[in-house]
Amino acid sequence: MRAVVEPPQRVPARTVLIREGEPLNRSTLLSEGLMGRFKDMRDGERQISQLHISGDFLDLHSFTLKSIDHGVVALTDCQTSWASHAALEELTAEHPHLGRLLWMTTNLDAAMHRAWEVSLGRRDGLSRTAHLLCELHVRLGVVGMAEEDGYPLPLIQVDLAECLGLTAVHMNRVLRELRERRLVTFRSGRVQIHDLAGLRWAAEFTPGYLFLDKKPR
Amino acid sequence: MRAVVEPPQRVPARTVLIREGEPLNRSTLLSEGLMGRFKDMRDGERQISQLHISGDFLDLHSFTLKSIDHGVVALTDCQTSWASHAALEELTAEHPHLGRLLWMTTNLDAAMHRAWEVSLGRRDGLSRTAHLLCELHVRLGVVGMAEEDGYPLPLIQVDLAECLGLTAVHMNRVLRELRERRLVTFRSGRVQIHDLAGLRWAAEFTPGYLFLDKKPR
DNA sequence: CGTACTATTGAGTCCGTTCAAACGGGGTGG
DNA sequence: CCACCCCGTTTGAACGGACTCAATAGTACG
Numbered sequence: 001m002r003a004v005v006e007p008p009q010r011v012p013a014r015t016v017l018i019r020e021g022e023p024l025n026r027s028t029l030l031s032e033g034l035m036g037r038f039k040d041m042r043d044g045e046r047q048i049s050q051l052h053i054s055g056d057f058l059d060l061h062s063f064t065l066k067s068i069d070h071g072v073v074a075l076t077d078c079q080t081s082w083a084s085h086a087a088l089e090e091l092t093a094e095h096p097h098l099g100r101l102l103w104m105t106t107n108l109d110a111a112m113h114r115a116w117e118v119s120l121g122r123r124d125g126l127s128r129t130a131h132l133l134c135e136l137h138v139r140l141g142v143v144g145m146a147e148e149d150g151y152p153l154p155l156i157q158v159d160l161a162e163c164l165g166l167t168a169v170h171m172n173r174v175l176r177e178l179r180e181r182r183l184v185t186f187r188s189g190r191v192q193i194h195d196l197a198g199l200r201w202a203a204e205f206t207p208g209y210l211f212l213d214k215k216p217r
Numbered sequence: 218m219r220a221v222v223e224p225p226q227r228v229p230a231r232t233v234l235i236r237e238g239e240p241l242n243r244s245t246l247l248s249e250g251l252m253g254r255f256k257d258m259r260d261g262e263r264q265i266s267q268l269h270i271s272g273d274f275l276d277l278h279s280f281t282l283k284s285i286d287h288g289v290v291a292l293t294d295c296q297t298s299w300a301s302h303a304a305l306e307e308l309t310a311e312h313p314h315l316g317r318l319l320w321m322t323t324n325l326d327a328a329m330h331r332a333w334e335v336s337l338g339r340r341d342g343l344s345r346t347a348h349l350l351c352e353l354h355v356r357l358g359v360v361g362m363a364e365e366d367g368y369p370l371p372l373i374q375v376d377l378a379e380c381l382g383l384t385a386v387h388m389n390r391v392l393r394e395l396r397e398r399r400l401v402t403f404r405s406g407r408v409q410i411h412d413l414a415g416l417r418w419a420a421e422f423t424p425g426y427l428f429l430d431k432k433p434r
Numbered sequence: 435c436g437t438a439c440t441a442t443t444g445a446g447t448c449c450g451t452t453c454a455a456a457c458g459g460g461g462t463g464g
Numbered sequence: 465c466c467a468c469c470c471c472g473t474t475t476g477a478a479c480g481g482a483c484t485c486a487a488t489a490g491t492a493c494g
Contacts, residue, residue, distance in 0.1 A: 047338040064321035069426035104281035113330035120337035121264040121382030165338030209286035
């Protein structure tokens with residue numbers, strides 16, 4: 001893999017890295033920071049459909065689709081490297097197993113999308129927020145960026161609201177309730193988990209959809 | 218492809234074909250009927266995260282993930298055939314281009330998931346319903362199962378509600394309003410489009426995410 | 435020390451839910 | 465052939481979660 005990846009580049013927070021509809025002949029690997037895939041609505045509202053953390057391929061699906069149906073924005077200062085589709089094509093031709101591994105990571109993306117759909121469709125604000133915080137706890141844990149009782153999360157409440165299909169105002173009230181119920185506190189860029197079992201119960205969270213046993217690390 | 222696919226089988230309506238967590242060593246192709254991927258909640262509510270139509274691979278992602286994080290249910294009488302993962306592995310090894318094509322179809326699934334997330338997160342019931350009906354219009358059109366002004370859709374209102382994160386009661390009211398606004402009528406298993414442009418406007422629908430120019434048909 | 439975000443809180447409104455009941459059509463058994 | 469029943473649809477009324485609008489605190493930074 002290393003052979004096909006170009007040197008890393010810095011991306012300042014709040015930069016839109018990729019715009020909707022843009023044709024792409026390369027895929028980008030996120031090595032540091034948080035990014036989000038989003039779509040903006042007519043009325044100015046934004047829905048983030050996925051959060052990416054260190055180690056994620058941002059737009060590997062463009063390897064087969066050659067363009068992208070949504071924007072990608074850096075939510076914090078980030079570091080990225082890219083690999084051209086041509087290089088990936090060579091690489092996967094030579095190492096079919098690696099190709100399936102990359103394919104798998106895009107399938108993991110889809111699994112997370114499905115979990116978010118369930119949240120957005122059937123959970124209320126509290127449970128939905130709890131679910132996202134549980135997911136990030138596990139995902140960041142896999143890459144050594146979370147402890148048992150919490151993790152850094154340098155986002156603002158608006159970012160979370162845009163992930164969760166809520167308004168910023170309501171996001172604030174939900175976070176207050178999670179705090180008051182002594183489940184979890186999100187404050188100054190950190191998630192502090194008070195009661196992991198309780199949080200997971202409230203979220204109806206089961207990590208099966210993250211396929212942890214198969215995560216290539 | 219034909220060489221690796223086993224003979225078709227009938228699946229009666231309302232059968233759960235695959236249960237959550239089930240290990241899989243084969244993938245299923247849907248040749249007739251409508252199926253849905255779903256997750257059931259503690260309280261008995263169900264969220265359908267994707268609808269599948271004729272020609273879709275139901276669980277191609279299990280080729281790389283080897284199990285499945287959600288159930289699959291037949292919403293109508295269906296016909297399916299399956300291909301073992303071993304056979305697919307051989308096939309894609311021999312024809313790398315075909316492998317990328319299959320990879321692409323899973324990426325299309327993810328793109329549809331993202332579009333649904335946007336709907337569930339940021340559109341109200343009316344617009345969300347309109348969006349689903351637009352999506353199906355296009356997708357069924359690609360396989361020759363829709364006309365300009367409508368298409369058969371043998372679902373009940375509860376099914377739509379489960380796709381859209383609504384209750385059956387509210388689904389009914391939304392459908393009434395779509396009818397009264399002379400946008401679209403869903404009745405006795407058929408979607409009749411009165412005003413396609415108006416419907417798409419209400420849904421804020423753009424078919425870009427379906428990558429029609431790349432659809433392998 | 436101002437300026438611009440970000441977070442927080444209150445009051446009123448609305449979309450969607452819950453609970454409940456009635457309606458309609460198609461199948462089935464007497 | 466009709467009575468009945470089941471399933472799906474439709475409608476009403478009351479409730480509640482989330483939104484809108486608006487104002488006030490913090491907080492970071494130049």
